Amino acid sequence: MADITLTVKRTSTADEAGPSWQSFQVPEIAETMSVLDALIWVQQNSDPTLAFRRACRVKMCGTCGVVINGREGLACGTLVRSLVGDRGGEVRVEPMRHLPVVRDLVTDPGVFYQHLAGAGAAFSPKDGGQEPAEILPDSKERKTIDPHRECIYCGLCYSACSVAGLDSGFLGPAALNRAFALVSDSRDGGGKQRLQVAATEQGIWRCHTIFECTAVCPKGIPITAAIQGLKRKVVVSKLKGLIGLDR
Amino acid sequence: MALSLRTWSLHGSASPDRNSGTRAGWWAWFLQRLTGVALVGYLFLHILVISTVQAGEDTFNSVLIVLQKPFFVVLDLLLIAAVVYHGLNGVRVLLFDLGIGLKQQAGMFWICMVLTTIITAVAGYFSLPLIFRN
Amino acid sequence: MAAPLTENQATGVIGFWPWFFQRISGLLLIALLAVHIWMGHFSGLRAVIEGSQEELVLYSIVQQRLAQGLFVFVDFSLLGLVLYHGLNGMRNILLEWPAAARRAQAMTLGLWVLGAATFVYGAWALLAFIL
The missing domain is CATH 3.10.20.30 (Beta-grasp domain)
Known part of the structure; x- marks a missing residue:
C-alpha cells in the first residue's frame, strides 16, 4: 500500500x-x-x-x-x-x-446555529395534541418529512452554499430544511409563523437553486427540494389569499 | 461585471480545486448571473443606440453602419448566446420552482448548454455573409 | 453580519412579489424577445441573403418594422418588462452586499427611479419611429 x-x-x-x-x-x-x-x-x-x-x-x-x-x-x-x-x-x-x-480545521459554528435558531428550529407541539402523537410509517406525511428529519447539523451544506458565502445573513440550507420538516409535520404547532420566518429575502427567496447543499449532504437529504417546497407553500398561500380562499 | 467578479472571487477561487469535477448547479447559477449582468449592460447601450434616431435619420444611419461591421456582428452572436442561455436556464429554474426536475438538475444544465451552442451556431451560420462581406 | 430574523420581526411574507414577478416577467420576455429578435433581425437577414434587400439595415427598414402595430405593442412591453426584470435581478445581486442590504429601501427606490427614467427615455426614442 x-x-x-x-x-x-x-x-x-x-x-x-x-x-x-x-x-x-x-x-x-x-x-x-x-x-x-x-x-x-x-x-x-x-x-x-x-x-x-x-x-x-x-x-x-x-x-x-x-x-x-x-x-x-x-x-x-x-x-x-x-x-x-x-x-x-x-x-x-x-x-x-x-x-x-478557530484553529487549523476547527471552525466556529456560531453563525450556523444562530440561523437555525432564527428559523425557529425548535419543535413546538400543537396545543391539545394527542400524546404520543403518531404519523404512520406508510403515510404520505411520513414519506414527506422523514428524509428532512435526518439532519445531523454538521454544517457542510452551509459551507458549500455559495449564497451563504455572499451573504452571512442568509438563513442557509440547514435552517430552511429544518423549517420545511416542521412546516410539513402535523404535530408541530408553528404553522403560518414558520413560513413567515422562512419566507424573507434572507430566507427562501435568496436561494438560487445551486444544489451545492444537496450535493454535499452526508445524509443525502434533498435540501434544495425542501427549500423549493417552502417556496411552493408560500406561493399557494399567497395566491389563495389573493382570491380570498385563505379563510 | 464587478458583481460577477465578486461572485467569482468569493467562490470560484476560494479553493484551488473548488470547481474540479462537474459542479453543474454552480456553473448554471454563475453563468445565469454573468449573462444577466451583461444583458443589463447591453440593455442600456441598446436603448442609447436606438435613441440616436432623435438626432436625425443621418446620425441614426451612421451609427447603424458602424454597428453592422463584422466585429459588432460577432458581438451580436455573443449576445444571442447570452440571451438564449439566460432564457433556457430561466426555464430550468422555473421548472424547479414548480418542483419539476430537481433530481435531473445537472442534466438539465447540460441541455441548456447544448441548445445554446446549437442555436448560436445556427445564428452564426446565417451571419456569415454579414461577417465576411466585402 | 446581519442579525438573524426573530419571529417578531417577520410580520409578513417579505420579498414574495419581487420573486414572483421576476418569474412572470421572465416568461413573458421569452415570448416577446423571440418575436423581437426573430422578426427584427432574421427576417431582414433572410432578405439580405436572398438579395431582395440592401445589405445594411438602415433607418427606412427599421422604421417600417417599428411602425407596425405588432411591433409597437411588442417593443413597449419589452421595454417595460426587460427593465423590471433586469433591475430586479440587479437588486437581488446587490442585496447580497451588506452595505447595500442595510439601505435596501433606498436602493429599491433608486432602482425604480432609474427604471422609470429609462422607460421614459426609451419610449421617447421609440416614438420617433411611430410618429
Missing part, C-alpha cells in the same frame, strides 16, 4: 500571517482508512498540535466536517481510497467555508 500526502490548511491563533498549507506523509494503514484516520495518524505520529474536531467516527454526529479536495465532507465518512486510488497521492484538507476558523 502506498503512502499518501495529507496536505492540511493550517491556521494558528498566534500566527498573523494567515493560513498556510502543510504536508504530511501518511502510510495507508488499511484499505478502509478514512481522512479522519489519516488526521489522527498525523496527530499521533507527526504533529500533536494539529487541531481538528471529531466525536463518533461513524458518520452519526456531524462533528468532523471539513473540505476535502475542494469538496465538503465528513472526514470520517470519506475514504482515502476513494480520493487517491491505490497508487497513493495527495489529499487536501481545509476547514469549512463561511465560518470563522
